[in-house]
Amino acid sequence: MIHARGLTRVFKVKKERVEAVRGIDLDVEAGQLVAFLGPNGAGKSTTLRMLTTLLPPTSGTATVAGRDVARDPAGVRARIGYVGQRNSAGEGFLVRDELVTQGRCYGLGAREAAARADELLDLLDLAPLARRRPGTLSGGQRRRLDIALGLIHRPDLLFLDEPSTGLDPKSRADIWQHILRLRETYGTTLFLTTHYLEEADSMAERVVIIDNGRIIADGTAGQLKNDLAGDHITITTSTEEEARRAADLGGGAADGTTVCLRVPNAAAALPDHLRTLDGAGIKVTAAETARPTLDDVFLALTGRSLTDDDIPA
Numbered sequence: 001m002i003h004a005r006g007l008t009r010v011f012k013v014k015k016e017r018v019e020a021v022r023g024i025d026l027d028v029e030a031g032q033l034v035a036f037l038g039p040n041g042a043g044k045s046t047t048l049r050m051l052t053t054l055l056p057p058t059s060g061t062a063t064v065a066g067r068d069v070a071r072d073p074a075g076v077r078a079r080i081g082y083v084g085q086r087n088s089a090g091e092g093f094l095v096r097d098e099l100v101t102q103g104r105c106y107g108l109g110a111r112e113a114a115a116r117a118d119e120l121l122d123l124l125d126l127a128p129l130a131r132r133r134p135g136t137l138s139g140g141q142r143r144r145l146d147i148a149l150g151l152i153h154r155p156d157l158l159f160l161d162e163p164s165t166g167l168d169p170k171s172r173a174d175i176w177q178h179i180l181r182l183r184e185t186y187g188t189t190l191f192l193t194t195h196y197l198e199e200a201d202s203m204a205e206r207v208v209i210i211d212n213g214r215i216i217a218d219g220t221a222g223q224l225k226n227d228l229a230g231d232h233i234t235i236t237t238s239t240e241e242e243a244r245r246a247a248d249l250g251g252g253a254a255d256g257t258t259v260c261l262r263v264p265n266a267a268a269a270l271p272d273h274l275r276t277l278d279g280a281g282i283k284v285t286a287a288e289t290a291r292p293t294l295d296d297v298f299l300a301l302t303g304r305s306l307t308d309d310d311i312p313a
């Protein structure tokens with residue numbers, strides 16, 4: 001559904017050259033739900049804009065929904081939906097009329113556009129709001145309208161740029177429920193950017209991480225966490241001296257009276273680890289294991305935390 005090779009975009013601002021995207025290779029198969037993650041300025045939006053034909057690549061190639069983005073941008077646009085970070089509904093029409101009008105713009109007949117609008121109003125639980133103006137909707141309702149507008153022409157592939165950013169936790173959960181529902185109903189391929197690591201972890205079946213214009217990790221959240229981060233064992237000792245000895249003996253880094261250690265399978269490794277420390281006369285007062293997060297993956301790859309970024313409120 002998406003095949004990109006060496007996709008690159010350089011911006012020239014006065015005398016400065018900004019290499020926003022540096023030669024991305026990417027293949028997304030039909031029906032996948034892919035979360036595209038990265039810190040601020042990593043190149044997520046620029047990649048999305050190239051794949052959706054809003055921005056020409058400086059070099060490299062991409063076919064999206066079977067059409068080449070450079071040679072047939074109109075063909076790509078007819079087959080994809082794009083939900084950007086800004087609202088896509090105007091204020092001139094009521095919610096349902098806006099959907100019908102945009103359907104007509106895509107070439108649907110009057111009856112077909114009306115039927116499609118009603119179908120999407122139902123799917124996205126917007127039917128009770130059909131006669132409201134977009135400006136009167138809540139943030140979450142408005143985002144659902146944006147998604148409905150992105151789907152009006154029955155695209156095979158939907159791009160969503162930060163679909164849940166700026167919403168309260170309940171509305172975020174609600175948007176996800178609707179995203180999953182539309183996937184189940186239509187089998188739409190979904191490619192979305194998000195700042196929320198837990199959402200990518202629990203909802204997406206594939207996570208692609210971009211940093212500094214390059215893809216640095218690509219796989220299921222589980223694979224990335226197992227392969228790149230590993231589990232954690234954290235033990236607490238009575239004294240700082242014991243913590244230092246525990247780190248020398250069993251590995252890991254001591255910080256005060258705690259020692260954090262990375263292992264492939266913490267639950268299996270913990271008993272042996274405790275026996276070793278006990279044998280050396282080190283008194284462990286507490287021990288816990290933790291599964292890694294996607295942030296641990298990013299940290300392992302770059303030495304930085306993804307959550308150091310400002311997450312838009």
Ligand SMILES: Nc1ncnc2c1ncn2[C@@H]1O[C@H](COP(=O)(O)OP(=O)(O)OP(=O)(O)O)[C@@H](O)[C@H]1O
Pocket residue numbers: 011012013018019020038039040041042043044045046047
């Ligand atoms: N029109 C532009 N002109 C100059 N530089 C740009 C332009 N658009 C983006 N950039 C730069 O390209 C780099 C990548 O930006 P991009 O918006 O793709 O990042 P992002 O990962 O989407 O970030 P965010 O999470 O903050 O939205 C940044 O350094 C940005 O400043």
